[in-house]
Amino acid sequence: MAGEKITIYDIASEAGVSAATVSRVLSGYQNVSPATRERVTSIIEKHHFRPSSFAKGLFQQAFRMMGFILPSVENPYYAALFTAAHEEARKAGYTVLVYRTTPTEHVDEAVIGQLIAQRLDGVLLLGGIVESTQPPGDLLAPLTLLQRHIPLVTICPPIPGLDCINFHSDLSSSVRQSVRHLHALGHHRIAFLGGSYQNRSASERELGFLDEMRKLNLSTVYYHEAGHTPEAGELGVARLLAPISKENQPTAIIAINDLVALGAMRQLKRMGLSIPQDMAIIGCDNQFFCPYTDPPLTTVDLRPGELGRVAVHQLLAKAEKRVEDLSFTQIKESTLIVRESCGAKIGRREIK
Amino acid sequence: MAGEKITIYDIASEAGVSAATVSRVLSGYQNVSPATRERVTSIIEKHHFRPSSFAKGLFQQAFRMMGFILPSVENPYYAALFTAAHEEARKAGYTVLVYRTTPTEHVDEAVIGQLIAQRLDGVLLLGGIVESTQPPGDLLAPLTLLQRHIPLVTICPPIPGLDCINFHSDLSSSVRQSVRHLHALGHHRIAFLGGSYQNRSASERELGFLDEMRKLNLSTVYYHEAGHTPEAGELGVARLLAPISKENQPTAIIAINDLVALGAMRQLKRMGLSIPQDMAIIGCDNQFFCPYTDPPLTTVDLRPGELGRVAVHQLLAKAEKRVEDLSFTQIKESTLIVRESCGAKIGRREIK
DNA sequence: AAATAGATTGAAACGGGTTTCACATAATAG
DNA sequence: CTATTATGTGAAACCCGTTTCAATCTATTT
Numbered sequence: 001m002a003g004e005k006i007t008i009y010d011i012a013s014e015a016g017v018s019a020a021t022v023s024r025v026l027s028g029y030q031n032v033s034p035a036t037r038e039r040v041t042s043i044i045e046k047h048h049f050r051p052s053s054f055a056k057g058l059f060q061q062a063f064r065m066m067g068f069i070l071p072s073v074e075n076p077y078y079a080a081l082f083t084a085a086h087e088e089a090r091k092a093g094y095t096v097l098v099y100r101t102t103p104t105e106h107v108d109e110a111v112i113g114q115l116i117a118q119r120l121d122g123v124l125l126l127g128g129i130v131e132s133t134q135p136p137g138d139l140l141a142p143l144t145l146l147q148r149h150i151p152l153v154t155i156c157p158p159i160p161g162l163d164c165i166n167f168h169s170d171l172s173s174s175v176r177q178s179v180r181h182l183h184a185l186g187h188h189r190i191a192f193l194g195g196s197y198q199n200r201s202a203s204e205r206e207l208g209f210l211d212e213m214r215k216l217n218l219s220t221v222y223y224h225e226a227g228h229t230p231e232a233g234e235l236g237v238a239r240l241l242a243p244i245s246k247e248n249q250p251t252a253i254i255a256i257n258d259l260v261a262l263g264a265m266r267q268l269k270r271m272g273l274s275i276p277q278d279m280a281i282i283g284c285d286n287q288f289f290c291p292y293t294d295p296p297l298t299t300v301d302l303r304p305g306e307l308g309r310v311a312v313h314q315l316l317a318k319a320e321k322r323v324e325d326l327s328f329t330q331i332k333e334s335t336l337i338v339r340e341s342c343g344a345k346i347g348r349r350e351i352k
Numbered sequence: 353m354a355g356e357k358i359t360i361y362d363i364a365s366e367a368g369v370s371a372a373t374v375s376r377v378l379s380g381y382q383n384v385s386p387a388t389r390e391r392v393t394s395i396i397e398k399h400h401f402r403p404s405s406f407a408k409g410l411f412q413q414a415f416r417m418m419g420f421i422l423p424s425v426e427n428p429y430y431a432a433l434f435t436a437a438h439e440e441a442r443k444a445g446y447t448v449l450v451y452r453t454t455p456t457e458h459v460d461e462a463v464i465g466q467l468i469a470q471r472l473d474g475v476l477l478l479g480g481i482v483e484s485t486q487p488p489g490d491l492l493a494p495l496t497l498l499q500r501h502i503p504l505v506t507i508c509p510p511i512p513g514l515d516c517i518n519f520h521s522d523l524s525s526s527v528r529q530s531v532r533h534l535h536a537l538g539h540h541r542i543a544f545l546g547g548s549y550q551n552r553s554a555s556e557r558e559l560g561f562l563d564e565m566r567k568l569n570l571s572t573v574y575y576h577e578a579g580h581t582p583e584a585g586e587l588g589v590a591r592l593l594a595p596i597s598k599e600n601q602p603t604a605i606i607a608i609n610d611l612v613a614l615g616a617m618r619q620l621k622r623m624g625l626s627i628p629q630d631m632a633i634i635g636c637d638n639q640f641f642c643p644y645t646d647p648p649l650t651t652v653d654l655r656p657g658e659l660g661r662v663a664v665h666q667l668l669a670k671a672e673k674r675v676e677d678l679s680f681t682q683i684k685e686s687t688l689i690v691r692e693s694c695g696a697k698i699g700r701r702e703i704k
Numbered sequence: 705a706a707a708t709a710g711a712t713t714g715a716a717a718c719g720g721g722t723t724t725c726a727c728a729t730a731a732t733a734g
Numbered sequence: 735c736t737a738t739t740a741t742g743t744g745a746a747a748c749c750c751g752t753t754t755c756a757a758t759c760t761a762t763t764t
Contacts, residue, residue, distance in 0.1 A: 005413065006500075007720055018744045023722055033742060048496050050469040054406040054415065055720035058749045061357065063406065065449075072435050073425040074640070083424050086450065095470065097417075098438065098450050117402040118447065144400050148358075230644055262644045269646070288426075292582055292614045294621070294646040359750055370714045375752055385712060407750035410719050 006047050015040045026051055057119070066315065067115050069099045069107055070126035075228070076287045077257070077304055081126055081155065085308035092316050094121065112141050115150070122151040122319040124311060127201060149325075151318035153311045157200045163327040165314050169302040171201055172208030174334040178254050178282045178300060179212040185342055187252040187280060191221045193236045193264060194228060194256030202228075202256060205284075209254065221250040228256060233263025241271065251280060252342070258283035258290055258299055265293060265341075276343035286337050296339035307332055358399050367392045378403055409471070418667065419467050421451045421459055422478035427580070428639045429609070429656055433478055433507065436660035444668050446473065464493050467502070474503040474671040476663060479553060501677075503670035505663045509552045515679040517666050521654040523553055524560030526686040530606050530634045530652060531564040537694055539604040539632060543573045545588045545616060546580060546608030554580075554608060557636075561606065573602040580608060585615025593623065603631060604694070610635035610642055610651055617645060617693075628695035638689050648691035659684055 008026075012019045017036060024030035025040045032040075043049075057063035066089055073079040089096050097118060099111055107125070115123055123145055140161055145152045152164040157171065175192075182190055192209045195202030206224075213220050223240040225232050233255060241249060255261035261283030265275060273279050275295055283290065286301035310330075317323050338344045360378075364371045369388060376382035377392045384392075395401075409415035418441055425431040441448050449470060451463055459477065467475055475497055492513055497504045504516040509523065527544075534542055544561045547554030558576075565572050573596070577588040585607060593601060607613035613635030617627060625631050627647055635642065638653035662682075669675050690696045 008722095009720075019721075020723080020744060020746095021742085024743090027722085031741060031743095036742080048468065048500060050465050051722095052410075052471050052720060053466075053469040054410055054471060055749090056722075058404070058406055058410065058720085058751090059722050061749075073431045074428065074435050076426065076428065076431075079425045079428075079431050083426050086452065090452065095449050095451075095466070097447050099447075100438065100442065113402050114405075114447070116400065117405040119404050119406060148400060230640065259640075262641060266644050288582065288611075289614060289641050292618050292645075360752095361750080371751075372714060372716095372753080373712085376713090379752085383711060383713095388712080403752095404750060407719090408752075410721090410750080411752050413719080 006049055008049075008051060011040065011043055011047065011049055015043050023051075062121055063095075063119055064093055065095045065097060065118065065120050066122040066124065066312075066319070067097045067099060067118065067120045068124045068126060069101060069111070069115075071101050075259070077285045077302070078126060081304040081308045083308075084305035085124060085126070085312045088309050088312035089316075092312075094316075107141050109141050109144070112144050115145065116148055120150060122153070122315040124315055125152065125154040125156065126308075127156040151315055153315045153318075155307055155311050157204050158329050165311075165318070165327055166329040167307055167311050167314075168329070168331060169307065169334050170331045171204045172211075174284060174300045174302065174336075175205045175208040175254065176212040177334070177336045178284075179209060179216065179218075181298075181336055181338070181344070182252045182254070182280060182282065182342060183216055183218065185252075185280065185344060188218055189221050189248070189250040190218060190252045190254060191223055191240055191250040192254050192256075193223055193240065194225055194232055194260040196225075196227065199228075205256060221248075228259060230259050230263030230266070233260035233265075234267040235263075236260065237264045237267035237271070251278075253279060253281045255281065255283050258285045258287040258297060261297055261299070261341075262289070262293065265297075276341055280342040282342055290337070290339065293341070295341050298339045298342045298344065299337050300334050301337050302334045303332060358401055360401075360403060363392065363395055363399065363401055367395050375403075414473055415447075415471055416445055417447045417449060417470065417472050418474040418476065418664075418671070419449045419451060419470065419472045420476045420478060421453060421463070421467075423453050427611070429637045429654070430478065433656040433660045436657035437476060437478070437664045440661050440664035441668075444664075446668075459493050461493050461496070464496050467497065468500055472502060474505070474667040476667055477504065477506040477508065478660075479508040503667055505667045505670075507659055507663050509556050510681050517663075517670070517679055518681040519659055519663050519666075520681070520683060521659065521686050522683045523556045524563075526636060526652045526654065526688075527557045527560040527606065528564040529686070529688045530636075531561060531568065531570075533650070533688055533690070533696070534604045534606070534632060534634065534694060535568055535570065537632065537696060540570055541573050541600070541602040542570060542604045542606060543575055543592055543602040544606050544608075545575055545592065546577055546584055546612040548577075548579065551580075557608060573600075580611060582611050582615030582618070585612035585617075586619040587615075588612065589616045589619035589623070605631060605633045607633065607635050610637045610639040610649060613649055613651070613693075614641070614645065617649075628693055632694040634694055642689070642691065645693070647693050650691045650694045650696065651689050652686050653689050654686045655684060 008019045008022050012022045021032060021036060022040055024032050025037050070082055071078050073082050086096055101107055125142060142152060143162060146164060154164055154166045155168060157168055158166045179190060192206060195206055223236055225236040253264055255264055261281055264281060268275060268279050275281055283297050283299040286299045290297040290299050360371045360374050364374045373384060373388060374392055376384050377389050422434055423430050425434050438448055453459055477494060494504060495514060498516060506516055506518045507520060509520055510518045544558060547558055575588055575592040577584050605616055607616055613633055616633060620627060620631050627633055635649050635651040638651045642649040642651050
């Protein structure tokens with residue numbers, strides 16, 4: 001029934017008042033006589049009228065919207081990050097617009113242009129930044145946002161030259177923890193599995209791994225595979241173990257994430273190796289399925305939910321309170337979740 | 353540097369032309385002298401100016417935005433659905449706004465009001481509809497969208513009274529397939545695990561299960577647990593098997609989804625039962641981890657990606673081509689993915 | 705040289721709200 | 735009973751683009 005596009009003027013004329021009065025009724029707190037308010041309200045109800053938030057925002061210079069840029073939520077890590085961040089933003093009354101990065105495309109000027117055009121109150125950039133093979137300037141595309149004074153918070157390894165609020169997990173230290181854990185359990189030949197040299201979080205982990213191995217005077221068996229999926233894990237293990245004689249084989253694997261660990265475990269079993277007796281394995285992210293692998297997977301919890309929440313809080317502060325243009329980097333500690341895939345005391349400290 | 357809020361008028365005055373000319377430069381195809389175009393363009397570049405898409409949309413009566421309403425993407429099924437749908441929408445140049453439902457809250461008038469206020473070009477409602485314990489009208493909140501002639505497409509079991517384009521998986525038939533598969537493998541005592549009577553897709557599966565069991569003259573061992581998580585699966589199995597003597601125990605379990613199956617498998621192993629010898633198990637959704645469980649999980653593929661894509665295509669057609677106000681329901685077939693958790697021929701027809 | 709067509713450009717209206725300011729009426733004070 | 739204040743309401747400006755229409759200036763035709 002109700003007409004195609006209905007405006008405040010339609011309501012006004014039907015109620016025999018001016019648009020100003022309808023606006024007052026909508027805002028609630030102005031002085032309008034009870035009789036008028038009643039009449040206008042009923043007409044609004046009747047037509048299910050809701051004032052356009054854009055016309056509104058146009059005048060008020062704020063649309064209460066924020067943009068999230070993130071990789072696919074098919075990766076449960078980002079799903080958790082997104083869910084928490086989204087929830088916080090919604091609680092604060094913001095609508096969220098979602099933009100995506102892919103493993104091969106980073107945030108380019110085109111997307112940034114769109115973000116600016118949307119007149120967002122803030123932008124949250126979640127990981128997935130690719131170490132550019134393009135001119136390095138491309139990594140700094142988000143800089144334009146800063147120039148336009150659009151609040152920006154990032155959750156990823158800090159990008160040099162991009163001075164904004166940044167939260168990130170200490171990826172390097174998380175790998176170090178893993179190495180030390182395995183070392184303490186008596187492992188000397190440890191392999192690192194997964195990642196891509198183009199990916200900043202991947203290379204950061206890798207660097208941490210190599211450094212910690214060196215510190216402990218451990219010999220490295222090392223495989224470098226461009227991928228973050230279970231398939232990459234399968235292939236990685238196959239390639240890793242094929243050319244190595246049984247005696248020189250690594251006794252433990254650190255996978256770049258739980259997905260890769262999952263694939264690796266399958267391939268290990270397929271090759272007749274038992275976990276953790278023949279091969280210990282450790283993942284990263286503490287994804288929901290970790291307690292349910294066989295054996296349950298030891299991993300590192302990066303607390304993505306927490307990260308998402310604090311990031312949005314900072315973004316809100318910047319968007320609303322006009323906080324001084326501050327920029328800082330905060331590192332979130334990660335915690336090793338010991339389960340059974342490394343042969344550590346079974347059943348102890350098991351979480352979730 | 354660049355001023356806080358910069359408008360087309362700022363650009364115009366800096367270039368010494370009128371706003372109309374700047375607008376013409378932006379749109380590209382109008383006749384503007386090369387000299388002027390050049391000058392204006394350089395000033396636009398300098399300030400990273402992008403015209404507000406809202407001021408633009410206000411005039412053009414279309415914002416090229418669509419709203420997605422969905423449950424948490426922490427459920428990989430919805431993550432897949434969302435990712436595919438999002439990609440299609442983005443390809444067509446639309447920005448997507450995300451709203452969430454929770455297991456306990458359905459889409460209420462407040463959210464619908466917001467959607468209307470955002471003047472969206474279309475709305476996609478993805479599952480998660482709760483069979484209301486509230487007045488049944490609440491299920492029909494999206495009806496308001498239809499009244500306002502806002503294109504609506506749903507992906508969930510069809511809601512009576514909500515005449516819109518609807519796509520859904522034939523949940524009932526997918527369970528029937530599972531039952532027949534198990535029956536063909538010689539199982540007679542089959543349990544159904546998981547779901548909540550408040551959830552429409554859950555109850556639909558349950559009904560299908562009961563009906564097919566009756567048709568095959570099978571005795572049912574049945575447990576009804578309000579949940580869709582691995583934890584629910586663990587608890588479900590524990591409760592299911594505890595009170596039953598070994599002889600009367602079911603020999604197979606159909607889990608409402610792969611998550612529940614995952615939990616169930618863990619609990620079965622914990623109780624010393626081996627899969628599939630002591631207990632066959634079958635999941636639903638064909639989530640990424642299914643090939644990696646031990647043994648690999650037989651499940652049903654609902655093709656969420658496909659569902660998401662066709663739904664968005666329809667939505668686009670309605671939003672753009674002013675297609676007649678049509679409404680229909682289309683059922684997508686699901687396919688059984690046979691792996692090893694039911695003891696069927698190992699290695700055959702294995703997918704992914 | 706005058707007339708006409710064509711290319712550039714600006715003024716102004718519009719879209720849908722909010723808000724300021726002024727005005728009319730009603731209520732209160734003196 | 736007039737002077738003052740409070741209350742309810744409308745006209746109009748504003749937010750930031752797009753688009754129509756008319757005006758100017760240049761170039762071509764006769």
